[in-house]
Amino acid sequence: MNEMRWALLRENAKKPAFRDAAESLRRAAEEAAQLPLDIQDGEHGNWGHYYYCPDDAARLSFDLRRPLEHPCPVCGKVWTGEPFNGAWVSLRHSGIGTGIKKIAFASRMEDSRDAWRALVKDALLQYAAHYDSFEVHGDIPYNGPGKLFAQTLDEAHWIIDLVLAYRCIEDKLDEEARRAIREGLFRPCAAFLIAHKESQLHNHAVLITSAIAMLGVVLGDDAVRQAGLEGEYGLLDQLDRGVLPGGFWYEGAFTYHYYAFDSVLYYCMLVEYTDWELHYHPAFRCMFDFPLNFILPDGSLPRLNDASSVSSLFTYVPFYELAYGWYGEQRYVEVLRRAYGLAQEPVLKGERFSTVPRNTLHALLYGCDLEGKPHGNSSLAMMMATSYSSSGSGLTKLVLPSGAHLLVKISPFGGEHDHMDRLGLSFGIDAKPIFEDIGTTAYGVPMHYAWYKHTYSHNTVCLNGQDQPPVDAERIAFQNETWGSWVVSEADWRKRDYHLKNNITLPEAMCPWDEQAYRGAVVRRLNVLHEQYLIDVMAVQLPDEREIEVLYHMSGDLMAEAGDWRPSSEPLSRLAPELFENKRSKPLLPSDMLVWSIGGEHVFHAVWSSEATVLYTARTPDNPPTKRRTTVVERAKASGTLVMINVFGYGNQVQPEGLQLKVEADSEGWLLQLWNSHFCHEYGVSRELLLRSAAHG
Ligand SMILES: [Zn+2]
Ligand SMILES: [Zn+2]
Incomplete structure (x- = not known):
């Protein structure tokens, strides 16, 4: 960041397209300028996650x-003492950090604001005068300590803001002030963070090493900068090994993908126009691009692993202001135009994106005039509307012009935020989920560990009711055909190791799986999207007898209740029985056709199994956990090979009357016939594609 960047900031601020952005930066700076500073010796923050009501989990009302005193807005109780006072201290200083950063950038936007610059200088000098007195403390599980804060991560967040603020006013400071800030604040903070770097690939580690590298830059100390960038688990190593081939951050949740990315980009912003420029690192363009392949018709990104909120791609629009500013690629203009609601043809059936205002700091710093850019849909539209598979990053999306879309999770194990749901599916029609991964809720809500983080809450296979042990799933085949697309995936638990095994730290509490239940098991899954059908063929190969369950969690209700469903008291999985309400069961019969009502859509569901199978249904937690959806479990006991075939049909052309799924098996494979009085579709599945020939040799 240098005068060239400030010049664009000032220029943009005068343009009508950026009026909102300039106004919100000015307003944020004016508000932050009212914050009382008065930094004292011995400031001692506690974990911000403690600032919730112990009775009802509501966030307490923060009042500077x-x-x-920490009142709960829900029950009205006023909490006092620890940990609330300490959490309040952390929230206060985080607020000062972001506030000072805003004031500093605003002072570059409006050069005449000497008072703003003086405020930034004062804050930095106050922290520099007292930083030495802050005690190292913190016992947050799985996190290093902080000095001002209770964890290293929070210390890193805060200092990144202060480094950026300093860079904005550095050229206006006298040498005495510069030295006081560098030696009183930045140098000891760098030493502290270096001493508490994490020895693993992790989003926290990206943040901490980014902060160290940034401190090295403003200190003009290359040894500090290198301590952030270089070596095992340094920032460059995090990028090289933590970003999977294809561009997805290995933890496998879009929320963490952007979270880890954010801090590296601040480092890149700081060093642009210097010899250390990093934004041409090959990982970055892949990281910007990868999520664009998975935009759902409502503009959101799939919720995978510990994604604790629905996030619209446009939440991340500041990233694409940077991306366009740096690389000038057409697809980033398309992201921006869509995000800001500038005329752009819809691409997906049922597309309904909500837009966001162009009011961010990144827009001011990097933004270009979008009106003057070509309007055509090109690369982004292609990415959204085409089936896509990344074997390295482990996600495959099948999509049809009819509006059906399927996501298959074929990923490597993603560490502590993983949901142990290899070969899990998310299926939707237009903007309507049919069965999907629902991510999770806030980590403090009991349902997070009780339900969302287990295999059983996913649309995949479960053995003996236990969680899947870590394994790297593999894509066996993927084809785009003239008539649709298909993919074959595999999870092979005969493998003893997974790719990142020695590079991540897994606390005992996050290892709930059962090795025994999956020992020697190989599962292959074939998924086909064709016309109005999703075909799902699962082959499970086992060395000895297990209980096999194929699960779907339907976002609706079972309608036509064909056959003889009876109340059931059988346990489902090893999870808490109270998760499953209204349990019923029936034996699977060849003529069974389930009909689901999902958001006004009828979905027909045929099931075939090579072994005697019992169907169960239950009402189980949706997200938010106060809602329910209908889980259907297809349970069989088998050793050797079990094949389970599910066909889902939807849309006007699918008539349920007399619709039948017939399956014939011979030495070559399986012939699926889907027919009624009007039509017959045939699909052949070869044995070679579905079975591992040397599975137990
Ligand atoms: Zn309360
Ligand atoms: Zn999940």
């Missing part, structure tokens, strides 16, 4: 004027 009430450091010792």
